[in-house]
Amino acid sequence: MLKIADRTFRSRLFLGTGKFSSAETLKKTIEASGSEMITVALRRVDLNDPSDDIMNVLDREKYLFLPNTSGARDAREAIRLARLARAAGSGDWLKLEVTPDPRTLLPDPIETLKATEELVKDGFIVLPYINADPVLALRLQDAGAAAVMPLGAPIGTNLGLITRFQVEIIIDQARVPVIVDAGLGAPSDAALAMEIGADAVLVNTAISVAGDPVKMAAAFARAVEAGRWAYEAGLGKKSSEASASSPTTGLDFIKS
Amino acid sequence: MKITCNGETKEITPNTTLISFIRDMNLNPDTVVAECDGRIVKREEYDNMFLSEENVLELIRFVGGG
Numbered sequence: 001m002l003k004i005a006d007r008t009f010r011s012r013l014f015l016g017t018g019k020f021s022s023a024e025t026l027k028k029t030i031e032a033s034g035s036e037m038i039t040v041a042l043r044r045v046d047l048n049d050p051s052d053d054i055m056n057v058l059d060r061e062k063y064l065f066l067p068n069t070s071g072a073r074d075a076r077e078a079i080r081l082a083r084l085a086r087a088a089g090s091g092d093w094l095k096l097e098v099t100p101d102p103r104t105l106l107p108d109p110i111e112t113l114k115a116t117e118e119l120v121k122d123g124f125i126v127l128p129y130i131n132a133d134p135v136l137a138l139r140l141q142d143a144g145a146a147a148v149m150p151l152g153a154p155i156g157t158n159l160g161l162i163t164r165f166q167v168e169i170i171i172d173q174a175r176v177p178v179i180v181d182a183g184l185g186a187p188s189d190a191a192l193a194m195e196i197g198a199d200a201v202l203v204n205t206a207i208s209v210a211g212d213p214v215k216m217a218a219a220f221a222r223a224v225e226a227g228r229w230a231y232e233a234g235l236g237k238k239s240s241e242a243s244a245s246s247p248t249t250g251l252d253f254i255k256s
Numbered sequence: 257m258k259i260t261c262n263g264e265t266k267e268i269t270p271n272t273t274l275i276s277f278i279r280d281m282n283l284n285p286d287t288v289v290a291e292c293d294g295r296i297v298k299r300e301e302y303d304n305m306f307l308s309e310e311n312v313l314e315l316i317r318f319v320g321g322g
Contacts, residue, residue, distance in 0.1 A: 016322025026320065041321025042289075044262050044314060050282040054318055070321050084316055087296045088289040155322065182322075204322030 002199055004177050005093075005125045005146040007064065009036050012194065013224040014066070014179065015217070016204025023057040025213055030063065033217035037064040039095055039202065041071070042084055060089075066127065068095040074108070075115035082119055094119060095149065095181075096128040105155040109136045113143060120144035129181055132163035137170045137178075147176050149202065152193065153183025156205045160189040164196065171197040187216075187223030194227025195235060259311040268307060275302040278315065289316050 002009040015035040020026040030038060038058070046052060058065075067085035072078035078098050085094065096119065098111045112128050113136070119126050125146045130136055132150040140148055150167050153159035160183065161167065171178050177199035184190050190201045203220055210216035259266050261281075268277060274297060278285045290297040291314040297305060307313070 017320040018322045020320055039322055040318040042316050043319045045281075045283060045288060045317050047262055047264060047281055047315075053284060053287055054320055055284070055287040058318075065318075067318065068321055083296055084289050084291065087298065088287075088316070088318060089299070090318070202322070 002177060004127070009200070010034075011036050011221070011224075012200040012228055013190070013221050014039065014200055014202040015207065016202060017054065017058070017208075018204050019208040020213065021208075023054065026054075026208075027057045029207060029213045029217045030058075032214045032221070033207070034221045035063070037066050037093075039066045039068050039204070040090070041068050042081055042088065043071075064093060065090040066093050066095050068129075069097045069115075070099070072098050073100045074098060075111040075118065078111070078115045079118055082115075082122075082124060086124070092123055093125045094127065096126050099155075107131055107151075109133060112136075113139055116140055116143045116145055127179065132166035132170060134166060134169040134173055138173060141174060141176050145176060147179055147199070148174060149179045149181040151182040152180050152189060153185075155182045157183050158185025158206055159183050160185050161192050164192070167193070167198065168196050187219045190220050191223040191227035191230075194224055195230045197231050200224075257309040259307055259309070259313055261313045262315055272307050273303060274305040274307060274313075277307060277313075278302065281315070283315065283317075287317050290314065291316065 002012055011034045013033055013035050014037045015033045016039045067090045069078040069081040072081055082094050098108045099105045100108050107129050116126050116128050127147045127149055128140050128145050129149045137148045150170055152161040179200045179202055180193040180198045181202040184203050185206050193201050207213050207216045275285050285302055293312055
């Protein structure tokens, strides 16, 4: 079982709740994913659409809420959002996200580290979203981050695990769980992340924009499990030379 | 009297509490977090906090996000 801070998780698939076509689809998708932790964002209420309340379909008793600080451009904005999330009753868990550039949505490492230090002091359980930077991952771990969340590819791109080399170094070095977040576009990407030893993955866009999000969530759940099993089983070594799977002896009878 | 809520000017009667304002907006006070003049208002304060002229109020809640 996966343990992050003081919580254990049976499922190693975490689900983002953005970009779903309807609340009903979202609800069914969460169920199909088997996820026990779901991310949410904080935004101003649209006073002209007061009934559009996601809390009508999400069960706080059933799922751990991981509010994000999406939209924050620096540490100060992220900390403000974090405190609002806590006041909104989501507890101390936080996906820290500081993305100054809306074009790439790549995280600012310096502001992320600053905010992590401050929020850890303030009692938050901080899961920072980072570029796949092994040095930064260690710095955040030392600052008290409960896990690190390196990106597979930029948010919403579905490009897959293009940071594989760096993520492998992060996994090799980390003492805290490593959750590959963002960019995973297909179940095979999630399986790969798990095969190389990621502790969990967080997926949103690949599921929410799929033709059938409910079915895709189930596909990701199976891929994550398959990848984890493969990691635990231990993958065979790669080789540039062929090695026969069938015996190479006992062939005398066909040789003339 | 007038306050600003989520960037919009709202006319309210004197002695309006935060909780009654939130309900007047057809919102559920248990799923909305309020910031008044930059200060986060705790849920337990909603019932007894009176809004004042020119208060700048932000009502925020969880939405879908990744």
